[in-house]
Amino acid sequence: MKKKKRNVLCYLRTHRRVWGLTRLELASLFGLRSAGHISRIEHGKRAPTVEVALACQVIFGIPPSVMFPRVHTFVEERVMRNIYRLDLALSNTTNLSGLRKRKLCSQVLKRAISKSKKLEGV
Amino acid sequence: MTDANQQNLVLSIYPFTRGFAFVLFEGPESPFDWGVKEVKEKHKNTKTLDEIKKLIDQYRPEVLVIEDLTNGESRRTSRIRKLYRMLAHLATTEYVDLQRYKKSQIKECFGFVGASSKYEIAKAIAIQIPAFAHRIPPFRKPWMSEDPRQNLFDAAALGLTYFARHVRSPYADDVSP
Numbered sequence: 158m159k160k161k162k163r164n165v166l167c168y169l170r171t172h173r174r175v176w177g178l179t180r181l182e183l184a185s186l187f188g189l190r191s192a193g194h195i196s197r198i199e200h201g202k203r204a205p206t207v208e209v210a211l212a213c214q215v216i217f218g219i220p221p222s223v224m225f226p227r228v229h230t231f232v233e234e235r236v237m238r239n240i241y242r243l244d245l246a247l248s249n250t251t252n253l254s255g256l257r258k259r260k261l262c263s264q265v266l267k268r269a270i271s272k273s274k275k276l277e278g279v
Numbered sequence: 280m281t282d283a284n285q286q287n288l289v290l291s292i293y294p295f296t297r298g299f300a301f302v303l304f305e306g307p308e309s310p311f312d313w314g315v316k317e318v319k320e321k322h323k324n325t326k327t328l329d330e331i332k333k334l335i336d337q338y339r340p341e342v343l344v345i346e347d348l349t350n351g352e353s354r355r356t357s358r359i360r361k362l363y364r365m366l367a368h369l370a371t372t373e374y375v376d377l378q379r380y381k382k383s384q385i386k387e388c389f390g391f392v393g394a395s396s397k398y399e400i401a402k403a404i405a406i407q408i409p410a411f412a413h414r415i416p417p418f419r420k421p422w423m424s425e426d427p428r429q430n431l432f433d434a435a436a437l438g439l440t441y442f443a444r445h446v447r448s449p450y451a452d453d454v455s456p
Contacts, residue, residue: 171311175410 166201167225172217173199187212204228233269240265287341290375291438292331292366293430294359299327300430303338307442310408312338315431324362328369335373343370344437347379380440388440401432404439411435 173183173195180192180199187209189195197203205213205228210221222229244262247255288311289304298317305311318326335343345366348355355363370377386395394403398418405412416426 168311174313177413 166227167199167205168219169195169205169213169224170199172213172219172224176217183216186216201227237265237269288338289342289344289438289441290334290338290340291344291434291441293346293434293437294327294362295425295427295430296356297427298323299331300427300434301331301334302431302435302438303334303340304438304442307439307446308408310410310435310438313411313431313435315427317427324358324365327362328365331366332369332373335369335375340375342376342378342441344378344380344441346437347381347384349379350381353382378441378445380437380444384444385436385440388443389436397429397433400436401429404432404435407439408435 173180178186180195184190184192184195187195194203198205198209205221205225210225213224214220217224240262244259244266247259247262250256250259291302291304293300297319298315300313300315302313303311316327316330318330320326343366345363346353346355348360348363367377369375385400389395389400389403392403394400398416401415405415411432414428414431416428416432419425419429
């Protein structure tokens, strides 16, 4: 039998507990009424809103891509797939607007390749 | 800390009379999750095992670290001994590596920082991991029963012993013979 995949959701719970904050205290810092919202984010039942992600960066000094790696990976994969499709669709374009868009696509793809090489240690 | 470069998780478990303490490590100085879960009712071992299985299912650790009771230097109850046997079986069925450490190995590991008693080891851990510093229990007098928070440090000591014995120090190359 194959080993199941690990399910690390986010680091919000870790950082909250490192600083001894309760869910209710963190919710009040975020400007939320209930601690249930924090619980759902911690357990991966709800994706963090932009406000929550930015509030985490303000409070803990950790960027959203590090605090919520799973959401970041999911968004990154979806965007990269769409960028690749756009690049393919614009492959025969000759107008200036299209060429500008292709430049953006190539920059995004180049950034992704250099990032993955860095992660692999190449 | 993205999925691509996450380190392997190490789960250390320390059962006690009223439940169990656990610490999930990403590295020797970075605990990911920790806590003390109380199991008070009947069939403690079954319920404790269910809780530990939930943790394993949630986090999928690479290694499970528990206390080694084989040489008889530890005075744990028969229930806890049975629970350790059940944990060993659980680790096998869940494809998790199992590591066991004796009390003497833990003391040897923390001996380098001059800590030998449980309280001194807890203080050494609190210095190494600031997240635990506010959970350090008061010094136990002979007439006092053990604080439940001490079990968290016992679990952390097991995890840190694993890292000290199995993970190569980044400064190892700097030491000249």
